[in-house]
Amino acid sequence: MNISFRHLLSADQVTQEDIQAICKKASFFHHNTSSSIFDLARGKILASLFFEPSTRTRFAFEAAMQKLGGNIITLESGASSSTKKGETLSDTGRIMSGYCDIAVIRHPQKNSATEFAKHATIPVINAGDGSNQHPSQSLLDIYTINHFHHRLDELSIGIIGDLKFSRTVKSLVQLLAFYKRHTFYLISHPSLKMNTETVAWLKKCGHQVIETKSLQDTLPLLDIAYMTRVQEERFDTKESYDAVKNHYRLERAHLTHAKPTLTILHPLPRIAEIAEDVDTHTSAKYFDQAQFGLYIRMALISEMLGLEI
Amino acid sequence: MNISFRHLLSADQVTQEDIQAICKKASFFHHNTSSSIFDLARGKILASLFFEPSTRTRFAFEAAMQKLGGNIITLESGASSSTKKGETLSDTGRIMSGYCDIAVIRHPQKNSATEFAKHATIPVINAGDGSNQHPSQSLLDIYTINHFHHRLDELSIGIIGDLKFSRTVKSLVQLLAFYKRHTFYLISHPSLKMNTETVAWLKKCGHQVIETKSLQDTLPLLDIAYMTRVQEERFDTKESYDAVKNHYRLERAHLTHAKPTLTILHPLPRIAEIAEDVDTHTSAKYFDQAQFGLYIRMALISEMLGLEI
Amino acid sequence: MNISFRHLLSADQVTQEDIQAICKKASFFHHNTSSSIFDLARGKILASLFFEPSTRTRFAFEAAMQKLGGNIITLESGASSSTKKGETLSDTGRIMSGYCDIAVIRHPQKNSATEFAKHATIPVINAGDGSNQHPSQSLLDIYTINHFHHRLDELSIGIIGDLKFSRTVKSLVQLLAFYKRHTFYLISHPSLKMNTETVAWLKKCGHQVIETKSLQDTLPLLDIAYMTRVQEERFDTKESYDAVKNHYRLERAHLTHAKPTLTILHPLPRIAEIAEDVDTHTSAKYFDQAQFGLYIRMALISEMLGLEI
Numbered sequence: 001m002n003i004s005f006r007h008l009l010s011a012d013q014v015t016q017e018d019i020q021a022i023c024k025k026a027s028f029f030h031h032n033t034s035s036s037i038f039d040l041a042r043g044k045i046l047a048s049l050f051f052e053p054s055t056r057t058r059f060a061f062e063a064a065m066q067k068l069g070g071n072i073i074t075l076e077s078g079a080s081s082s083t084k085k086g087e088t089l090s091d092t093g094r095i096m097s098g099y100c101d102i103a104v105i106r107h108p109q110k111n112s113a114t115e116f117a118k119h120a121t122i123p124v125i126n127a128g129d130g131s132n133q134h135p136s137q138s139l140l141d142i143y144t145i146n147h148f149h150h151r152l153d154e155l156s157i158g159i160i161g162d163l164k165f166s167r168t169v170k171s172l173v174q175l176l177a178f179y180k181r182h183t184f185y186l187i188s189h190p191s192l193k194m195n196t197e198t199v200a201w202l203k204k205c206g207h208q209v210i211e212t213k214s215l216q217d218t219l220p221l222l223d224i225a226y227m228t229r230v231q232e233e234r235f236d237t238k239e240s241y242d243a244v245k246n247h248y249r250l251e252r253a254h255l256t257h258a259k260p261t262l263t264i265l266h267p268l269p270r271i272a273e274i275a276e277d278v279d280t281h282t283s284a285k286y287f288d289q290a291q292f293g294l295y296i297r298m299a300l301i302s303e304m305l306g307l308e309i
Numbered sequence: 310m311n312i313s314f315r316h317l318l319s320a321d322q323v324t325q326e327d328i329q330a331i332c333k334k335a336s337f338f339h340h341n342t343s344s345s346i347f348d349l350a351r352g353k354i355l356a357s358l359f360f361e362p363s364t365r366t367r368f369a370f371e372a373a374m375q376k377l378g379g380n381i382i383t384l385e386s387g388a389s390s391s392t393k394k395g396e397t398l399s400d401t402g403r404i405m406s407g408y409c410d411i412a413v414i415r416h417p418q419k420n421s422a423t424e425f426a427k428h429a430t431i432p433v434i435n436a437g438d439g440s441n442q443h444p445s446q447s448l449l450d451i452y453t454i455n456h457f458h459h460r461l462d463e464l465s466i467g468i469i470g471d472l473k474f475s476r477t478v479k480s481l482v483q484l485l486a487f488y489k490r491h492t493f494y495l496i497s498h499p500s501l502k503m504n505t506e507t508v509a510w511l512k513k514c515g516h517q518v519i520e521t522k523s524l525q526d527t528l529p530l531l532d533i534a535y536m537t538r539v540q541e542e543r544f545d546t547k548e549s550y551d552a553v554k555n556h557y558r559l560e561r562a563h564l565t566h567a568k569p570t571l572t573i574l575h576p577l578p579r580i581a582e583i584a585e586d587v588d589t590h591t592s593a594k595y596f597d598q599a600q601f602g603l604y605i606r607m608a609l610i611s612e613m614l615g616l617e618i
Numbered sequence: 619m620n621i622s623f624r625h626l627l628s629a630d631q632v633t634q635e636d637i638q639a640i641c642k643k644a645s646f647f648h649h650n651t652s653s654s655i656f657d658l659a660r661g662k663i664l665a666s667l668f669f670e671p672s673t674r675t676r677f678a679f680e681a682a683m684q685k686l687g688g689n690i691i692t693l694e695s696g697a698s699s700s701t702k703k704g705e706t707l708s709d710t711g712r713i714m715s716g717y718c719d720i721a722v723i724r725h726p727q728k729n730s731a732t733e734f735a736k737h738a739t740i741p742v743i744n745a746g747d748g749s750n751q752h753p754s755q756s757l758l759d760i761y762t763i764n765h766f767h768h769r770l771d772e773l774s775i776g777i778i779g780d781l782k783f784s785r786t787v788k789s790l791v792q793l794l795a796f797y798k799r800h801t802f803y804l805i806s807h808p809s810l811k812m813n814t815e816t817v818a819w820l821k822k823c824g825h826q827v828i829e830t831k832s833l834q835d836t837l838p839l840l841d842i843a844y845m846t847r848v849q850e851e852r853f854d855t856k857e858s859y860d861a862v863k864n865h866y867r868l869e870r871a872h873l874t875h876a877k878p879t880l881t882i883l884h885p886l887p888r889i890a891e892i893a894e895d896v897d898t899h900t901s902a903k904y905f906d907q908a909q910f911g912l913y914i915r916m917a918l919i920s921e922m923l924g925l926e927i
Contacts, residue, residue: 059409066354066382073680073690076386091887094905098909270400290407364710376663383692578710579709
């Protein structure tokens with residue numbers, strides 16, 4: 001095992017060495033199409049526990065396990081769960097340890113994955129606990145950036161949309177902060193700004209942080225435009241959501257003055273944040289990014305199970 | 310690959326040569342029980358996406374993929390889908406292409422499978438888009454007819470029940486029309502008659518078409534009695550459904566004057582259309598028909614993935 | 619095949635010889651971690667049909683099949699089933715026989731599994747039909763008792779909680795009754811007492827039966843304390859449930875005078891019946907019990923499929 005953690009619950013746990021090890025392994029799966037990898041996880045079972053719906057993340061983990069030759073057991077919808085009968089997540093985690101070899105959990109409650117892992121004797125991956133953490137997403141973001149820019153230092157990174165609730169943004173900046181001399185352009189509606197502690201911490205890490213409201217003025221400066229969806233489920237009222245949901249929308253016309261090496265990323269699903277006419281632009285890399293999620297999950301699973309290639 | 314289509318979205322796409330190639334491959338899987346077929350689709354993943362419930366069709370596709378040695382990822386219920394977050398089906402199709410090798414989709418909306426396939430880079434099978442198309446069902450119907458009658462020409466085919474909304478009927482007559490000199494007995498309540506364009510087209514193709522209301526008078530003339538379920542979900546009001554739902558019901562006593570070679574088919578599930586006492590009659594072939602669906606799906610998947618036997 | 623039944627629908631069918639054969643096979647899977655078992659069920663498919671939610675039981679069966687090298691097809695939630703369209707369970711069972719090699723069914727209705735198996739040509743396992751039967755649970759209970767006590771005779775067995783509705787208790791006492799000279803301590807609220815026929819029958823089988831209300835007084839006498847959850851879904855009103863739900867709660871302090879060889883069992887999920895501070899006590903064996911369920915299901919599936927080790 002080349003990684004420092006047993007469970008992957010938060011981006012906080014991930015070291016720079018972990019990122020290197022996981023991206024190296026992901027790159028191997030990305031470029032190796034020999035059928036020998038189909039036997040790596042033979043006889044192993046992944047419990048894929050989604051107490052909150054997410055087809056994309058669930059499918060990425062389940063495809064990854066199966067591409068490694070392993071099997072999956074799925075909870076598609078929390079509605080049909082023992083926890084509905086009142087079982088604690090910690091009990092569920094312990095019981096799953098008797099049936100499976102590794103577990104992935106998404107749950108609407110903050111720290112749910114940590115609770116699940118409390119007595120688990122198998123590795124646990126947090127695939128989203130409310131607005132808190134979603135560390136495998138950040139690892140695939142990092143992998144994608146490195147793939148297209150061939151470096152993880154000195155980048156001009158625009159983060160656009162929901163910088164307040166988005167767990168994706170939270171985890172991503174934590175990992176990017178390891179590297180040197182970034183310029184972060186934080187582009188959001190005033191009600192969705194990044195919290196001041198994180199901004200201060202990024203500066204303390206030696207990065208430049210520029211907060212702005214204008215996407216179009218900033219776009220020509222960026223190496224990376226990381227778009228996010230404003231998630232209705234994080235708002236208290238429909239009114240407060242409606243007020244900001246379509247505040248930023250990237251259209252092809254905006255890209256006229258962008259750098260030729262700009263990469264546009266998005267954790268997906270996208271709704272109106274990126275117009276469809278952007279999809280065919282050479283800078284549009286969000287579908288590649290989604291696909292790279294498969295290799296990152298293959299890397300994570302094989303590292304956490306201690307599989308030897 | 311011996312077939313003319315990349316995606317199977319509609320029976321319109323299927324040529325007579327396609328039918329021949331698929332039925333030949335299905336027959337191979339029907340009669341070959343050697344374990345060597347268990348490795349054909351090794352390392353491949355089928356995305357089984359059911360936005361509308363259907364245990365039978367879903368299980369047939371998932372069993373088929375697994376009998377070929379492949380893996381499956383399942384969306385059992387659209388309720389837990391990214392599309393609930395507002396993602397377009399076209400985006401979903403593109404993202405799934407990054408994780409899986411082939412996709413099957415059922416969705417209540419007309420043309421949903423076509424939309425899903427729009428940017429998909431993997432083969433897509435339409436397993437039912439509302440009342441529109443369900444082409445793999447028709448292929449298994451054709452296979453079943455050929456299996457029991459040893460020909461696909463000059464048959465007396467009764468189609469009974471819902472000739473208006475049933476996608477099964479729509480696709481079936483399209484495929485049967487390729488062959489020669491059939492007599493179609495269209496037996497339905499006036500409110501569920503086949504649309505006049507289809508009737509005219511069948512005649513133009515050289516077939517005889519007889520529209521009638523009486524199942525019992527017609528039964529002795531038939532080689533095939535294709536029963537259909539009147540589907541509540543296709544009606545606007547419960548009243549309009551109740552008025553016709555039990556209009557045709559096949560009972561064992563009706564079969565006294567039937568040809569000994571009659572085959573009774575039904576796409577299933579059946580409710581009251583066929584009495585249980587018919588099940589043990591030698592003409593009852595609807596459970597065989599359901600099972601043959603497994604072989605047709607194995608044939609389709611292996612052809613569309615380009616697997617070599 | 620070393621077992622007397624084709625379908626496992628009720629603990630009634632299970633003979634003492636069956637128990638011996640299944641426990642022997644389970645013990646083999648418990649202690650054999652060689653990878654050769656991963657090929658036993660190659661190419662076989664288990665239909666896992668849950669018309670009533672149960673993550674734990676479903677996962678145990680699905681993990682068992684996959685640990686044997688077989689595949690699974692899952693119905694996670696009855697909501698998405700053909701039976702919603704009005705299909706009989708008997709039709710569903712017949713159709714599944716065409717796709718799969720073995721089926722597990724949980725359904726809220728009494729005798730649903732029997733109805734499903736009526737025309738099924740594949741082996742069927744009842745994983746719970748309402749408050750009626752859940753025979754694989756009892757087999758794993760027996761296996762657990764034998765594992766920790768090295769005998770199945772002359773045990774002091776406390777059964778605590780819901781002795782009226784619990785299908786687990788019903789099936790367990792049926793199997794324990796085969797053996798000799800047990801003392802059953804039936805500990806329950808008066809409204810949840812075991813029915814008098816069963817009590818009379820246990821006595822007729824040569825066992826001692828003592829009905830009591832006090833858990834604490836009885837605890838020091840027990841070899842086994844079998845705790846059960848009072849299941850809200852079995853009560854007509856919330857009031858009648860609330861009146862008894864927390865009547866028995868085992869805490870660590872209660873265990874001071876218990877035998878050192880006491881084993882505390884629970885079919886899980888537990889809610890408040892066992893305090894968390896009991897979990898680390900050496901007598902707490904309910905998580906082992908859950909894990910042993912995997913081996914029992916592997917044994918059942920391999921016996922019922924006639925797999926040769």
